[in-house]
Amino acid sequence: IKYVEHTYPDKLEHLSTCKSPHTMLGALAKSYYAGKINVDPKNIFVVSVMPCTAKKFEITRPEMQNDGVPNVDAVITTRELAAMIKEMGIDFAVLEDEEFDNPLGMSTGAADIFGLTGGVMEAALRTVYELITGRELPFEGLHVTPIVGLERVKEAAITIENAKDEYAYLNGVTVRVAVTSGLKGANELMKQIADGQSPYHFIEV
Structure with missing residues (x-):
């Protein structure tokens, strides 16, 4: 968004109005999920682990909040997470396997690949193609x-x-x-x- 704002401001109207996948999840956590577990959204702290440092700036944008509550409260990079794991002396090789939490139930295949490069495009293509053809x-x-x-x-x-x-x-x-x-x-x-x-x-x- 910042790139287009500074370099091609005349193209802003053509950008998708969708938030990025991690801020979508943050918004869901503080709305649907907050209601599901009966917790005030202000008492939920969302941290995203991302490969891109630009995500740190992204979450400060006014669009990335609802009713004054930020969708995501903090972003740490994968490099920062690795440093924290090392600092705490955690050895993944000796940890027991566990199932991931599943607070929102099963998702579609399109949802699974949504956060990957090309995932949004593929999810959109799947949806539009099925809407138009029924297949x-x-x-x-x-x-x-x-x-x-x-x-x-x-x-x-x-x-x-x-x-x-x-x-x-x-x-x-x-x-x-x-x-x-x-x-x-x-x-x-x-x-x-x-x-x-x-x-x-x-x-x-």
């Missing part, structure tokens, strides 16, 4: 390939066939998406958009 997305027909000349960028395309009657006008349309991790790939994709050369309907960074 699950055929992954054997989803051609994911690296883009020559663009570092750390992958693209995928799926052609709509046999759509429901109300979406028949979409038959034959090929939906093209791109996924990248990091600002280097994002910059290349944004240049394409600014030059009017982007072939993509959906881009995930």
Whole structure:
């Protein structure tokens, strides 16, 4: 968000209004889950363990709170967590296996991959394809390939066939998406958009 705000402010209206996966979970923890366990959201402290230091700034944005309560209270990086584990002398090799907590029950496959690079795009494609055709997305027909000349960028395309009657006008349309991790790939994709050369309907960074 910060990158687009500073570099391509005229494109802000085209950004998804969805929060990032970890702040979505924080918002759920302090709303749905808080109600489920009958606890005041102000008494729930949410910590996210993330690979990116930018997440520390993200949680301070005013959009990342509801009714004055932050969705996520603190962010530590994976490197910081590793240092804390080492400092406490915890040896994972001798720890007994345990099941993860399951406070919200079982999730869908799309939800499982939502937080991964490309996960949001895949979840969106699955949902839209099934809505339009009434069938699950055929992954054997989803051609994911690296883009020559663009570092750390992958693209995928799926052609709509046999759509429901109300979406028949979409038959034959090929939906093209791109996924990248990091600002280097994002910059290349944004240049394409600014030059009017982007072939993509959906881009995930």
